[in-house]
Amino acid sequence: MMQDQVLIPACFSSSEKLMDDSVGVTRSGQxxxxxxxxxxxxxxxxxxxxxxxxxxxxxxxxxxxxxxxxxxxxxxxxxxxxxxxxxxxxxxxxxxxxxxxxxxxxxxxxxxxxxxxxxxxxxxxxxxxxxxxxxxxxxxxxxxxxxxxxxxxxxPLLVSRKEHIFGKKKFFTRVKFHEKGRIHEIAIECKSRSNNSGNLSNGNSPNGVDPEMEIRIDGNLVIHVKHLQWKFRGNESIKMNKVRLEVYWDVHDWLFSPGLRHALFIFKPTLVSSSPSLVPTSSSPPFSSSLSSQTVSSGSLEGFSASGSSDFCLFLYAWSYN
Structure with a gap:
């Protein structure tokens, strides 16, 4: 199970009295x-x-x-x-x-x-x-x-962004990885290789075919995870022009937990000298739960430090209806 406890500000009540700030995401579509x-x-x-x-x-x-x-x-x-x-x-x-x-x-x-x-x-x-x-x-x-x-x-410096989005098999968001960069479209999809049933309830499709996951940025396939029930936590590094993007995922609850549940994706950019291609470059250590909380410190107010690291991090909570 994920160690991260998901607490967010609630949408507001219809009266002058506002709802409590620390309300878990339990309403479908919020x-x-x-x-x-x-x-x-x-x-x-x-x-x-x-x-x-x-x-x-x-x-x-x-x-x-x-x-x-x-x-x-x-x-x-x-x-x-x-x-x-x-x-x-x-x-x-x-x-x-x-x-x-x-x-x-x-x-x-x-x-x-x-x-x-x-x-x-x-x-x-x-x-x-x-x-x-x-x-x-x-x-x-x-x-x-x-x-x-x-x-x-x-x-001001944008240091992190946390999004809670809802869907069944496909999830979409748009983000700028640094202040002067352009907006990128991120698409995440879980499916079966043999059919489009996309059953996420027990980690296997009805025909016994392993589920898999695709992550696309601006329409380009950058991460393709097969045998997802065995690789439900992981991390890969991809190149986007002069930016290296570390992508972490934890989809355990999609596969093994009943009811409304979420997967967590983390996107962390760093500066590198690279070609303009958008391709996976390496495999990294497994998902680190320490990244699942927002931790920011008072440091440089620049988008990237002299070492090329970025203060920005995108936390994407993808909630599945199935």
Whole structure:
């Protein structure tokens, strides 16, 4: 069984009272996207977490700022129900170590295109000491006009992203592995070599054929795992232009656990000198459970360090309905 306990912010209740933040993923179809940024607030390097949540009833947005030594968090939550038009634009202030931090958002015309996270026509800004320390969305001019503040001298760094997505046999997501890179499409599929039944309930297809897994990036097959019931945990390294991508997977619960269950995939980039091919390059040690939790430290605010390592890591929880 996986050692990682999956706890996420819940989508918001229909009343003013919000649901508890630490709610396990038990509702089928509740998608969650969490992006963690590192920047400087109140003379300390802190993490800011932007969470988008979606279920059948509503969208939810949560902005959290790390407290002293990571102990507590200051949180702003917004419900995005269709009949709450006025809540789609606004601001909220809270104190971080006695100093004001303001959250501004404008989601009136946000285009979600059926996704949990908006794609355009929005902004979310975090302001401290008359500086915009974090700004996401494409309406940047509107954000600076609304806040009346200048950009921060230090650019925030996206250090990790955690996604909870739902499906049966196929799972899709889109991600940038570094800030100046392009968006890549990741597709994961489990199936049988002999048919398309894709039975994930007991580790074997009805005809006794072993299940297998394919991972594609931008349509290219980069990882193909046969005999998945024996290789349900593993790790491979692939090249993407000048970036080497370490891919870890743990699909044990897909194969051997009943009911709604998840597999965990981790994508960790590093800089390398390589050809522009996109192919598997090596096999690495088995899946490490220590990577299954988000651990980030206050270090360089650059996307890649001098050694070529990246602070960014994608944690993808793929929940299977079967």
């Amino acid at each position: 998608s969650v996207f969490m992006s963690v940024y590192r920047t400087k607030i109140a003379d300390q390097c802190r993490l800011i977490t932007i969470t988008w949540c979606k279920n059948l009833l509503l969208h939810g947005l949560s902005v959290s700022v790390e407290g002293p030594e990571g102990e507590s968090q200051y949180t702003c939550k917004v419900e995005l129900k269709p009949w709450y038009f006025w809540r789609k634009q606004g601001s909220k202030r809270f104190l971080v170590e006695g100093k004001p931090v303001d959250i501004f958002w404008d989601l009136k015309a946000a285009k979600f295109n059926g996704e949990t996270e908006p794609s355009s026509e929005y902004y979310v800004a975090v302001v401290y000491d008359e500086e915009v320390v974090l700004l996401i969305g494409d309406l940047k001019k509107d954000a600076y006009r609304k806040t009346g503040c200048r950009p921060a001298l230090i650019d």
